[in-house]
Amino acid sequence: MDNHQLELARQLKKDGNIEYCDCSSLAETLKTCDFSRLKPYTPGKPQLFADYLDNLMGYTKQS
Numbered sequence: 001m002d003n004h005q006l007e008l009a010r011q012l013k014k015d016g017n018i019e020y021c022d023c024s025s026l027a028e029t030l031k032t033c034d035f036s037r038l039k040p041y042t043p044g045k046p047q048l049f050a051d052y053l054d055n056l057m058g059y060t061k062q063s
Contacts, residue, residue, distance in 0.1 A: 017041045 021029040
């Protein structure tokens with residue numbers, strides 16, 4: 001099984017939201033990282049996925 005937390009950290013780093021490291025590289029990361037370049041995290045929109053599934057399964061919203 002894959003390490004999903006590491007996968008998430010790598011993706012968030014790629015997107016510019018975080019910097020990550022392991023214990024052996026912590027000091028170097030803290031010295032060299034420009035934290036001012038990090039972007040704020042934009043939350044997802046889970047309702048879009050729920051609406052997609054409802055549509056796929058043939059459910060309709062009640063008015």
